[in-house]
Amino acid sequence: MVEAVTQGMPILRLADVQTHIGPYHILHGVDLEVPRGGVTMLLGRNGAGKTTTLRTIMGLWQASAGKLEFDGVDITKRHTPAIAQLGIAYVPENMGVFADLTVAENMRLAARGGPVDEQRLDWVFRMFPALKIFWHQRAGVLSGGQKQMLSVARAIIEPRKLLIVDEPTKGLAPAIIQNMIAVFRELKQTDVSILLVEQNFHMAKSVGDTVAVMDNGKIVHAGRMAALAEDEALQQRLLGLSLAAHQ
Known part of the structure; x- marks a missing residue:
C-alpha cells in the first residue's frame, strides 16, 4: 500500500532501483520518495535492504538498474564524493569517526x-x-x-540539503536516545531533509513525519508515520511486531 504524502517535487527519488552485491540480488526495484523537509523513516525487518538502499543512494554500491535523482539531478552513476558535494551527508551504522x-x-x-x-x-x-x-x-x-x-x-x-542516518540509536542507553530524539526534533526545524533508518520504534514515532517500509528488497508501504503508529494490525503485517511493545 502506497499513500500519497506530499505535494511538489521530493528532494530524493528512487525509481525501480536494483542493486547486486557480487552474486547477490539485494534490491529488487525500490521506489522511494523523500519529501523536502521533515523526517522520512525507512523501516523494515533485518535483512530487508535498508542499509543497502542508503549505500546505493550514496554511490558506495552502484545500482544495477533504475534511477536515483537528488534535487533534480540524476545521481545514478555518480561516485560518492560527487554525490556528497551536492549537499548530502551520510552517517553510517558504524559511525565512521x-x-x-x-x-x-x-x-x-x-x-x-x-x-x-x-x-x-x-x-x-x-x-x-x-x-x-x-x-x-x-x-x-x-x-x-x-x-x-x-x-x-x-x-x-x-x-546540508539531505541528512541520511543509519540506526543512530543502536546500542545506546535510554537517556542518550532521548537526547537523539531532541536533536532530530531540532533538526526538523531547519532546512535539512532527513532519511532515517531506525529500529527503535519510540524514536521512529517521536520524530518521523513520513514512513516507508521495506521487505525483501522492495518498498511495501509508504505513508504517514503517525498513521502507521496508530495501526497495530498494519504494524504486525509489515514488521511482525507492535510499536506499542517497543516504547
Missing part, C-alpha cells in the same frame, strides 16, 4: 578542511554538550553514545 583524531580534528575534517563556523559550532555544542567537554580528546576514548553524537555532529557541522 576517526578514532586516532581528536573531536576537534574530526569536526574540522567534516568541514571539508576549512575553518569551522563558530556560530554553527555553538549550535552543535548546545545539542551535544559532551563534545565541547571532550573537544581535545581522541575520539577513540569516547563512549559509544558520545561517538554517535560526534558522527551526527560531523554530518551537520555544515549546512
